[in-house]
Amino acid sequence: MVRILNLGDAPRPVFRIIREKRATFLQTPAEVARRPGCETTWSNLLLAGDWTDTGLPATLEGSVRSGNTAAAKALSGCPPCLTIRPQRVHKIN
Structure with missing residues (x-):
């Protein structure tokens, strides 16, 4: 590793x-x-969370998959006017 990273x-x-x-x-299956x-x-x-049914063990990868699944589910039922869009930053004088 030392040699590879020079x-x-x-x-x-x-x-x-x-x-x-x-x-x-x-x-276990149970x-x-x-x-x-x-x-x-x-x-x-x-x-x-990592403890939900993700198809993966209770790991960081399971947490990410769970969060993505929940976010997609939350956004799938939103009317178009409520979907998350980037906001412009306005300067306040």
Whole structure:
């Protein structure tokens, strides 16, 4: 890695690799079946997080997928006038 990055004799920071066996919950079929989707019984409440049903383990990637799914679902029911658009910044004198 030092040669690939062409670091030469530069001092290296101290590091340590940590493996945590309990970082995610056990992905048994029973536990996966308990994970909720993004929709709830309330039309104005959606769930997002690594613990929801994303098709991925409870990881950062699962969180991102969950957030994207909930955002897409929220925007799919919006009338065109309520969709999110970039706003212009107006200077106040």
